[in-house]
Amino acid sequence: MTDFKERTAAFAQEHGRVYQNIALAIHAQPEVSNYEFFASETLSTQLKKEGFEIELPAAHQRTGFAAYYKTGKPGPVVALLAEYDALPGLGHGCGHNIFGATSSLAASALKSVIDEIGGEVRLYGTPGEEGGEEGSSKGSFVRDGYFKDVDFALCVHPNGAPENELSSRNLANAAMKIEFRGKPAHAAADPYHGLNALDAQILVYNAISMLRQQVKPDVRMHGIITDGGTAPNVIPEFTRSRYYFRAAAKTTVQDLVAKIEKIVEGAALQTGTKGSMKPYANFVDNMVLTPKLDQVWADNLKALGHESLPxxxxxxxxxxxxxxxSQVVPVIQPSISISDVAIAGHSQDMVEASRSEKGMDSIILGATALAWTAIDVMLDPALLQAIKEEHRYNVENQAK
Ligand SMILES: [Zn+2]
Structure with a gap:
């Protein structure tokens, strides 16, 4: 095992520059969710060079891809996950340029020894994490069966804090669009002939504000009106809003969405308009933790000289x-610090950190620790079994 770890660490050191340059190139050419053509092409081309077989697009995602390397020997299948989308108007303010490069370097480093271990290493290029029209693509990869034969999955996110953190629980999220269709009319001459689709949106907005008092503290509901009419002298015929409905458990979100449906119905009734609510991106599940797998990562990061918060x-x-x-296979998403001082996520500071020296160093550190984590689990069937059992239990029992 030590030999495999030495060799993957050496690989990450020697090839690190290539992946750092890719991270910088993706940073210099930021692409928003579902438009990551350059990033997906660049990362998959590099993995092809490393000897992976490439599927692009993948999971019905035009900027999604899958990279496969199968050994001749039986063994576990590990999937590294890569993100590479940027934020509208900001650029790489979440460090996904580093995210994608780190996972890709980890996959390549692992590939350099996996013939002797057995099993299979994959990398899934999962676009649109920040949520575009087709956003939150990992839901598509799950739905299309990409995790059916995967034993465990790994990734690491850059952290705009001085500490390294382990995977954290987060909120399930339903991204919904709410539309109303009414009837236009001259707003001064004959408003009584119109049906006001903006009034319906305002009723929904206010009803959601009132509902906030009646929900548990983990619930988050927030939205914007993207289409509010065309001119002040026209009774708005069509309006559209976008909301996120979030909570610690996906069942809470489902109950919440059922309540919002009633609100939309009520607003349509009150205004005589036609209302509808539909998801505009994949439903995002809450994160189920598998601490045993996080522990393997933490031990390896420590062996590389870096502590993580509990x-x-x-x-x-x-x-x-x-x-x-996390609902279908054990997965970790710990974070590695890319800033010596705490900076806000999705900020200009984070954009700078995502191309900083510390950010670039984190690619080699993260890739090495990811490869080592995979090696530990792949070589120890009892450990993999224990991780799977813990995962199964937590899917049933966490977030209830
Ligand atoms: Zn992010």
């Missing part, structure tokens, strides 16, 4: 589509 069971008030993966 795992917290507090629910973090955000969402990630890695939650969808």
């Amino acid at each position: 795992q917290s069971w507090e629910v973090q008030p955000g969402s990630s589509d890695v939650g969808n993966v």
Whole structure:
């Protein structure tokens, strides 16, 4: 095992520059969710060079891809997960340029020794984590069966804090669009001939605000009106809003969505308009933790000279589509610090950190620790079994 670890660490050191350059190139050309054509092409081309077989697009995601390397020997299947989308108007303010490069380097490093271990290493390029029209693509990879024969999955997220953290629980999230269709009319001459689709949206907005008092503290509901009419002198014929409905358990979100449906119905009744509510991206599941797998990561990061904060069971008030993966296979998404001082996520500071020297160093560190984690689990069937059992139990019992 030591030999495999030495060799993958050496691989990550020697090839690190290539992946750092890819991270910098993706940073310089930020692409928003579901438009990551350059990033998916660049990462998959590099993995092809490393000897992976490439499927692009994948999971009905035009910027999604899958990279496969199968040994001739039986053994576990590990999937590294890569994100590479940027934020509208900001760029790489979540460090996904580093995320994608780190997982890809980890997959390549692992591939350099896996023929002697057996099994299979894959990398899934999962676009749209920040949520575009087809966003939160990990839900698509799960739905299309990409995890059916996967034993466990790994990834690491850059952290805008001085500490390294282990995987955290987060919120399930339903991204919904609410539309109303009414009837246009001159707003001064004959408003009584119109049916006001904006009034319906305002009723929904206010009803959701009132509902906030009646929900548990883990619930988050927030939205914007994207289409509010065309001119002040026209009774709005069509309006559209977008909301996130989040909670610690997906069952809570499902109950919440059922209540919002009633609100939409009520607003349509009151205004005589036609209302509808539909998801505009994949449903994002809450993250189920598998602490045994996080522990393997923490031990390896420590062996590389870096501590992690103890795992917290507090629910973090955000969402990630890695939650969808966590419902079907054991998966970790710890974080590695890319900043010496705490900076805000999705900020200009984070954009700078995502191309900083510390950010670039984190690619080699993260890839090495990911490869080592995979090696530990792949070589120890009893450990893999224990991880799977813990995962199964937590899927049933966490977040209830
Ligand atoms: Zn992120």
